[in-house]
Amino acid sequence: MQQPATLAILATAALQLLGGCASIVTGHNQPLSVETRHGAQAVAGASCKLENDKGAWFVTTPGSVTVRRSYGDLNIRCEKPGLPPGSLAVQSSTKAMAFGNILFGGGIGAGVDVATGAAYDYPSLITVQMGQSLAATPAKSVEPTSATP
Numbered sequence: 001m002q003q004p005a006t007l008a009i010l011a012t013a014a015l016q017l018l019g020g021c022a023s024i025v026t027g028h029n030q031p032l033s034v035e036t037r038h039g040a041q042a043v044a045g046a047s048c049k050l051e052n053d054k055g056a057w058f059v060t061t062p063g064s065v066t067v068r069r070s071y072g073d074l075n076i077r078c079e080k081p082g083l084p085p086g087s088l089a090v091q092s093s094t095k096a097m098a099f100g101n102i103l104f105g106g107g108i109g110a111g112v113d114v115a116t117g118a119a120y121d122y123p124s125l126i127t128v129q130m131g132q133s134l135a136a137t138p139a140k141s142v143e144p145t146s147a148t149p
Helices: 002-018 021-025 096-116
Strands: 030-039 041-043 047-052 053-062 063-069 074-080 083-090 125-129 132-136 140-147
Touching: 030 047, 030 074, 047 063, 053 063, 074 125, 083 125, 125 132
Parallel strands: 030 125, 083 132
Antiparallel strands: 030 041, 030 063, 047 053, 047 074, 074 083, 132 140
16 A cells, blocks of 8 residues: 555645746846936946845846845846935836636645745846935836936
């Protein structure tokens, strides 16, 4: 009667391997590009700090950085001497793959993806307006929350 026990062990191992479909396909980290502008003009050489509940990252614009995916906002603050600082709060969006994981992979895979942040994405290109504080919604639109002169 060892066969049912063996099947249970194999089934458990298979579930663990399949759990977290989004984390397997796209991973916990996401590369993105950051650029800065002052009005319509591109600004090079701004120092930016990107931060969410999974960590903090730094990039000089224009540039690319790899961040840890998260449900939480990605807060970006950029500074350059001679210009007012710019900040942007970017909300993550839930990847469609996460919903498929719930339907086909069950609660374990969805739970892994949500807990690790793999179920979420930020925009691949982020533009920070120097002298402004903005919020970008998951639909990738930008709405002013406050502005500095």
